[in-house]
Amino acid sequence: MPPAQPMTSQSMSTGPSPAMKGAPLLTVQDLKVYFEIGGNRLTGKAPGLVKAVDGVSFELRAGETLGLVGESGCGKSTLGRAVLRLLPIRSGRVVWLGTDLAKLDHKRMRAVRRDMQIIFQDPLASLNPRMTVGEIIAEPLQTFQPNLGRDAIRDRVKAMMAKVGLLPNQLNRYPHEFSGGQCQRIGIARAMINEPKLIVCDEPVSALDVSIQAQIVNLLMDLQREMGMSLIFISHNLAVVKHISHRVMVLYLGKIMEIADRNSLYTEPLHPYTQALNSAVPLPDPDEERQRSRIVLRGDLPSPLNPPSGCPFRTRCPRATEICAQVMPDLLPAKPGHLVACHHADYPRGN
C-alpha cells in the first residue's frame, strides 16, 4: 500500500513525519475472531457463531495512527484487542516486527507485550482503586524491568506524570481523588512508561466532557510526536478520529468497508456506508447543518449472529442490488492508498 501523505498541519509539522517507509510495524492478514454463543452440550444444541472480526487485513507503520470507526457491534474493539492477543484468534496472522504473534508461547508473548499497550474507555474503571497513582504507573516498569531500583522507578514515574500533565507530587493519591480526564492521563502514563511501540486506544475520550476530550487528544498527539509510537485509535466519534488519524478504517459487522488516508476518506468517501456515516454526524454549525443533504440509513445494524448474505451492509444500503446479496465484494484499491469493498462504490473517474 502506498504511504499516506505526510501531514502538513501545524500539529504534526514539528514532529517526525510518520515514518511510512520501510517494513511495517504490524501486518495483519485475514484475521478472524469468532465467538461462540449459546449452545448446550446436554441438548446438543449447536452454539451460534458471531464473526466479530471476519477476514481483516491491514498494515501499520511506525509512528502512524490508524483510526478504526464503525457503529457498536462492528468489531472495532475486538480487532484492537485481538491485535494485542488479548482475545483468541480463530485464524489469520498478526505479524509484529516479522514475528507471527499467534505462534508465540506465553513467555515470549509476555516479552513482546512490553512494546504493546492499551488505553481503555472508562478511565476510572480501568485503574485499580486500591493502588496509588504511583504504584499504578510503576507496575508495568516493575514487570518488565525488575532490576530497576526504587529511586530509579520513582524518578521515571514522576517524569512520566509530568509529561502527561499530572502533578508529580500527586504520586501517593488514589484514583478516586482524580477527575475523569485526569484518570485518563494516569491510564496514558501507565501505557507509556515502558515507551511502547504501539498503543491501542479503545474509545479513550468517549467518556469525557468535550473540553476535556480536546486536552486528551492533544496530549496523545504531542506524545506521539515526541516518542514516535504508533496508535490504533478506536472511536465511534468520526470527527475525533479524523482529527488524530493518518489513515482510517471503516468497519461494518466485522468486515472492512473502506480504508484510506484520512483526507481521502473524509473528503471523498467511496463506500455508501462511509458516506452515510459522514452525513449522519451533526456539524456544530447551524447554517451548514440545516442546509446539507444527508443520507439517513433505515433500520439498525443487523444481528451479528445472523448477518446478511453477501455484503453485510446491503440491508441498509441505498444502492444494494441482487449481486450484493450473493457476493461479498473484495476490498480493492480505487485509487492509490484508498481501498473500498463495494460493488457500487463511487470509483473516481478514469478507474
Place this chain on the structure above:
Amino acid sequence: MTKVLEVSDLRTTFTTPEGEVKAVGGVEFTINQGEVLGVVGESGSGKSQIFMSIMGLLARNGHAKGSVKFKGDEILGLDVKALNKVRGVRMSMIFQDPMTSLNPYLSVRRQMTEVLVLHKGMSESEAAKNAVEMLERVQIPEAKQRLNMYPHEFSGGMRQRVMIAMALLCGPELLIADEPTTALDVTVQAQILELLVGLQRDVGMAIALITHDLGVIARLADRVMVMYAGNIVEKGSVRDLFKDPQHPYTEGLLESMPRLNETEATRLQTIGGQPPNLQNLPSGCSFRDRCRYAFERCVTERPLLTAFAEGRSKACHLPSL
C-alpha cells in the same frame, strides 16, 4: 408568543454528608410555544437537574426553590397528585438511556396504555389502539405485534422510539429531552433527530433539548442556553451563539470540538483545567480559573446574566470578546 414555561430564580441544592451542593444556582429562562430550547453544558453543570427539579423528579436529598410556571400556573412545590395532572400529560420527559428508563418487567403495551387509562380515562382497548398509532408515528415497523413485546426485545434505537412514543401519548405541550441520542450510534442518532424535527414541525410542541453535543444543538435548537457550574453563562439564538460566542466558556467549547468539515487538523484549542467542584466554588466567576481572559474583577465579583444585545445575554465582566 405564548410562554409554555417560565422559570425564575430556580435554585436546586442537594444535602450530602459533606455539606450542601448547589447544583443549580438561580436560573431564569422561558420556553415559548413551538420552540426548541437547547441546553448545553458539561457533566455537573446542572443542565439535567434544572429539568429534574421542574418535573419533581429530584433525588430525595434534593430541594428546589424559586418559581416554575407552566402556562402561567406555578408548578414548583406542588404535591404529587397535583403535579401528576401536568407531568406526563402536558409536559413529558425522555431520558438518555432507554433501557433503564423503561420497565423491563412490563410489556410495552402495559407501559404505554397505563398513562392513557390513568390520565385520559380511556378503556384498555381504546388506549391500545392509540398506542399502536403512536408507535407507527415514530416509525416502528409492525407496531401492532411489537406492542406486546418487552423492552429487551427492542434495539437501542427502537427503545428510544418507544420512549418518545410514550412521551407523546397525551399530546404534551412541552417535551423535555435529556440527552436523547447520546447512547445511540450516529446513524441511529440521525434517525431519531429526523423524527424529532418532524414531530416538532407537525405537532408544534415546545422542546427542551439537553445535550453536550453542539452538533445536535446546531441541528435542532432555535435558542440555546449554555450552563456552567449551575448557572447560565450565555443565552441567545442558535445562530448568534455559534457564529459569535460572547462568553469565554462558549467560545472555548466551540473551539475544542474537532470538526468533520475542517480541512487541516490544526491543534485543538482546549479549555485548561477541570470543571469546578460544586461544593467549593471559587469566589467571583465560577469559570475564572479556566478563563484565558480573567482579570481582578472576576475574582471579587460574580458576573450576573445581563442582556447585551437583542435576545442575547451573558454572565461575564468583559464587554465583548
